[in-house]
Amino acid sequence: QNSRRGNSRTPPVVVRFLIFFDFDETIVDETSDDQVVQTAxxxxxxxxxxxxxxPGRYNQYMQRVLAYLAEQGVTESDIRGVMEKIPATPGMLNLFQFLRARPAQDFEVVLVSDSNTFFIESWLRRNGARQLFHRVLSNPATFSRDGRLVLRPFHAHDCPRCPENMCKQVIVRDYVARRAQERGRPYQRVFYVGDGANDFCPALALGPRDVAFPRRDFPMHKLITETHEARPGEFKAVTVPWESAEEVAQRLRKLVAE
Incomplete structure (x- = not known):
């Protein structure tokens, strides 16, 4: 039966490019974990x-912070309200507009963040951006019956560079491999837009045709620069630093036209 069903399906759209976004200080201009403290x-x-x-156990710390906030009477709508007000980074909403306006076969857009699903979904929905993202890969967060936001680790991994609840390189490698298998072919190029030290790790997995977009002078950018100086050839991706996400859109326009 499965094979019969499979044959009758229209062939899936094969997307050319895959683009990953970090959330804190990449899509939004603050760190959502810091912003939630406003509800305390x-x-x-x-x-x-x-x-x-x-150090390295930030996820457990945030679990305690969220439990404390619930004890102080902070509600789901209090937290959502704070998240919805975080400003986007310069040019980011324009970049989203550019991606939305492209044909479906151009970009598959994925969010990978060490924040949590509730913070991120709240912001994306408020800003009309949820539909743009094929997947949101972040620490699962759901409200318990007693009104506490319960945070869980995304996964376990062996990477010595990353906090124990999330290695974005493992996530990116797994995602790319699984999708290549499902699609029957690799993406033409993979892009990664980020800012932090934990965005450097996944960017190391990119190949020479791929592009890393580090926010200028943030930790990811500094780590890429240091790696080029200390170990030439280890970091393979083309690097395009940005201050405004408009610069990311400009480079993507050129690449799509090639």
Missing amino acids: PGQHLPAWLKDTYQ
Whole structure:
């Protein structure tokens, strides 16, 4: 039966390019985890709570922060309201408009972020951008019956560079491999738009035809520059730094026309 159904399907649109976006300080001009603190009493967290943070275990720390906020009576709509107001980075909404206006076979757009699904979905829906994204790959977050936003790790991995709940390189490699298998062919090019140190790791997986778009003078850009100097040839992708996402749109326009 499956094979009969398979034969009657119209062939899927084979998309030419895959573009990944980070969220915090890439799509939005702030860090969503910092912004949620605005919902706390006095808009700050108590010192005892901040002191529980341990390097590499940020996800667990945020789980405690969200539990504390729920205890203080912070509601789902309080959190959503704060997320919806985060400003986009310069030019980002124009870049989204450009991507939306392209034919379906040009870009598959994926969001990969160490924030969480509730923060991200709240912002995307408010800004009319949810439909643009084929997938949102982030730490799962859902509200429990008692009104607490419960955060879970995205996955487990062995990468020494990344926090234990998320290695974006593992996510990017798995996604690209799975989609190539489903499509029966690879993408012509893969793009990655990011800013942080955890965006450098996935960008290392890009090949010489791919393009890394690091936000200018942010950690991802600095790490790429340092790698080029210290270990030439290790970072393979073309690098296009940006201050406004308009610069990303300009480069994509050229690549699509090739």
